[in-house]
Amino acid sequence: MSTLRKPLNPEHFIMNLVNTFSSALLLAASITAVSADEHPVWTYTGEHGPAHWSAVDHGFAACEIGRHESPINIENAKPAPPKYPRLAVSYKTLPLDILNTGHAIQFQAQASDSKILLGKGEYQLQQFHFHSPGEERFGGKSSDMDAHFVHKNSKGQLAVLAVQFNIGMHPNRELQKLLEQIPAEPGKEQKMDNVRIDPTALLPRKRGYYTYDGSLTTPPCSEGVTWIEFKQAVEISQDQLEAMQNYYRGNQRPVQPLNGRVVYEVK
Ligand SMILES: [Zn+2]
Structure with missing residues (x-):
């Protein structure tokens, strides 16, 4: 059955215009950059992208006015002075929860004694997450994927260990355990008590690294983050890269200016 539309009289026509206009205004007001849960x-692209x-x-x-932002392109590093605090990694086997943040796949360290030392400074492992391609550039080039291991000291200061991954002959066995547990839905967290x-x-076998003073590479882009970039990359398989890229691909912030910062190399 069909209904015939009544012809609009001019008054109705004006009212309809007003209604349409106010609906458009309401709609515009509701399309602000705030999601349902107020975050x-x-x-990484378009009108809410990095720029x-x-x-x-x-x-x-800080994402715009910060002067010590990350990631950077690493070249022309200087040898670290002898007194510069050196890295020691002390990770333990631990249970993790997996969070699909909507921007990356993140593995949350449950309370653990996994930590790094920078000289005498102690930083506890909080979480690690992945970017593809890798965010750091080395002589202008990105790796296929990176992992950022985020640590915090008792003063709340952050130190991030960055590991580069490139496609090679062999899959990484530990990464495979993680890939099998990822929740597909953004915002979902998966408890992984049994793994x-x-x-x-x-981490790479050789522990030489670059280090510099930078920031979070995602909003709020907070500065005061000590970055440690391992020089040697870790091998993963094409399948593993694709499995991670099925969730997030292109979650890579553009390179930020150095603004006079020095990058140190530790062999
Ligand atoms: Zn990151």
């Missing part, structure tokens, strides 16, 4: 929405992160939320100002992971198996 400001930022992305506009500071406009998404007042708290993200224990040794994060050491995700």
Whole structure:
């Protein structure tokens, strides 16, 4: 059955226009950069992409005005002075929860005694997550994927260990355990009490690194983060890379200016 539309009289026509206009206004007002749970929405492309992160939320100002931002392109590193605090990694096998953040796959360390030392400074492992391609550039080039191991000391200061992954002959066994447990839905967290992971198996054998003073590579882009970038990459298989890229591909912030910072090399 069909209904015939009544012809609009001019008054109705005006009212309809007004209604349409106010609906459009309401719609425009509701399309702000805030999601249903009030977290400001930022992305890696388009109008809320990296060039506009500071406009998404007042708290993200450092993304634009920060002078010590990450990631950077690493070249022309200087040898670290002898007194510069050296890295020691002390990771233990531990249970993890997996969080699909909407921007990356993140593995949350449950209370653990996994830590790194920088000189005498102690930083506890909080979480690690993956970017593809890798965010750091080495002589202008990215790796296929990286992992950022985020640590915090008792003062709340952050130190991030960055590991590069490239496609090679062999899969990484520890990474495989993680890939099998990832929750597909953004915002979901998966408890993984039955799987224990040794994060050491995700690190390169040779522990030479670059280090510099930088920031979070995602909003709020907070500075004061000590970065440690292992020079040797870890091998993964094509299948493993694709499995991670099925969740997130292109979650890579553009290179940020060095602004006079020095990058040190530790052999
Ligand atoms: Zn990261």
